[in-house]
Amino acid sequence: MNIRAGRLKKKMNRYAASFTSSLEFDKRIFEADVDCNIAHCTMLAAEGIIEQEDADKIINSLDELKKAGIEALDLDPSVEDIHMAVESYVTQKIGDVAGFMHTAKSRNDQVATDLRLVLVREIEEIEHDILKFIDNILKMAEIHTETVMVGYTHLQHAQPTTFAHHLLAYANALKRDYERLKDAYNRVNMNPLGSAAMTTTSFNINRELTTELLGFHGLMKNSIDAVSSRDFAAETVFCLCMLASTLSKICEELINWSSYEFGILEISDEFSSTSSIMPQKKNPDLAEITRAKTAVLYGELMTVMTILKALPHSYNRDLQEITPHLWNAVDTSKSMVNIVNKMLFTIKIDKNRLKDLATSNFSTATELADVIVREKNVPFRVAHKIVGRMVMHALENDITPGEIGSKFLDKIAQDLIGENLDLKDEIIQKALDPYENILMRKTVGGPSPDTVKSAIAELNAFLDKEQS
Numbered sequence: 001m002n003i004r005a006g007r008l009k010k011k012m013n014r015y016a017a018s019f020t021s022s023l024e025f026d027k028r029i030f031e032a033d034v035d036c037n038i039a040h041c042t043m044l045a046a047e048g049i050i051e052q053e054d055a056d057k058i059i060n061s062l063d064e065l066k067k068a069g070i071e072a073l074d075l076d077p078s079v080e081d082i083h084m085a086v087e088s089y090v091t092q093k094i095g096d097v098a099g100f101m102h103t104a105k106s107r108n109d110q111v112a113t114d115l116r117l118v119l120v121r122e123i124e125e126i127e128h129d130i131l132k133f134i135d136n137i138l139k140m141a142e143i144h145t146e147t148v149m150v151g152y153t154h155l156q157h158a159q160p161t162t163f164a165h166h167l168l169a170y171a172n173a174l175k176r177d178y179e180r181l182k183d184a185y186n187r188v189n190m191n192p193l194g195s196a197a198m199t200t201t202s203f204n205i206n207r208e209l210t211t212e213l214l215g216f217h218g219l220m221k222n223s224i225d226a227v228s229s230r231d232f233a234a235e236t237v238f239c240l241c242m243l244a245s246t247l248s249k250i251c252e253e254l255i256n257w258s259s260y261e262f263g264i265l266e267i268s269d270e271f272s273s274t275s276s277i278m279p280q281k282k283n284p285d286l287a288e289i290t291r292a293k294t295a296v297l298y299g300e301l302m303t304v305m306t307i308l309k310a311l312p313h314s315y316n317r318d319l320q321e322i323t324p325h326l327w328n329a330v331d332t333s334k335s336m337v338n339i340v341n342k343m344l345f346t347i348k349i350d351k352n353r354l355k356d357l358a359t360s361n362f363s364t365a366t367e368l369a370d371v372i373v374r375e376k377n378v379p380f381r382v383a384h385k386i387v388g389r390m391v392m393h394a395l396e397n398d399i400t401p402g403e404i405g406s407k408f409l410d411k412i413a414q415d416l417i418g419e420n421l422d423l424k425d426e427i428i429q430k431a432l433d434p435y436e437n438i439l440m441r442k443t444v445g446g447p448s449p450d451t452v453k454s455a456i457a458e459l460n461a462f463l464d465k466e467q468s
């Protein structure tokens, strides 16, 4: 049924219609569109703009449509979009009186409203999934506050830490990803309805009422801006990109650390793949796909940003092309969070290997330099030089950290500063012990088991607050 047959003599060409139709990705806003129409008609009747009796007929038909589902609609591309499909349905059911439903409304404000309504729900879901993930990470961290491992910078052994401390790095990044989304949510949750095509309408509509009926937090204060803007979509996709980047980082570590060379952890079979030719293989495919899907998200952000570039006010059909990219970003990131959550939660950690790595390659050297500063009042730069030279000699002569004593250190100190340090063997050995290193790092944010336990408690309190 063609309900817009006034201006044009001919129907749109078939190819042109399917080229321009948004019906496929509008399916996602079907229910929101019906709700938007119901709220709008309720308001029109409440304000005496249309007869209550007409509004009731329209609303009853919309309620029926909601029950019948999207299958009840004619989704031929020539219908153009979901808004036309819904209006055509109501017209078919109740006749010309349906024509009142588009009073004081345009598809321009309607589509912006529908997108925001759906996105609000999607963000809530993703937020919930992130909190679930943080919760699992905290559960894991609780059992690993004493699990010593080496931390990396430049992917080289840097300093000892614990697996719990490392897990809390994930939790903190995810917390920011969550907070970023929560902040964007405030700007998504605004009502553009009533802006009509771009300048509102001469009918005396009540925008506060539709805002309340649709559950938005507030209404958009400029009608031109309301129909033109999609920054709410762009910033949500950016938030999802940052989230994906956090997930990709986690995956990168799972991939590296599950290799034979690192041998730190094993990904569960359920989240692994094998090779069609090499019978021995256990591959981290899920982590790899997640890493790659991060690029898909970045691509969606670039697409959205580029569509927005140089668009004049107000509505331009270009805006329609943003929609499928928004949904793809939402779906992709949602699946990524849930996969990485499950994958991380089911890994097996090799504590002995972690400890060996932390013990064997002078990751405790910083602490020895610090001890020299504290005990002997030597400037840090001098201590740094002595320990650096000591490590060089030790590595050249196959001397392990456990074998370093006062004599060895003093030979180097004599060479460099012309005097002995006279540090006791026990003090040197304590400084070179990874676990002792960890116990001493009690500063807020650090790896000492007690510090990490308070950090876990703080994050748990944050989860409680957000989930209440």
Ligand code: ARG
Pocket (backbone or CB within 6 Å): 022, 080, 081, 082, 107, 108, 111, 315, 317, 319, 320, 323
């Ligand atoms: N399908 C359109 C979109 O997604 C709805 C608005 C169409 N408005 C118009 N003036 N053609 O943006």
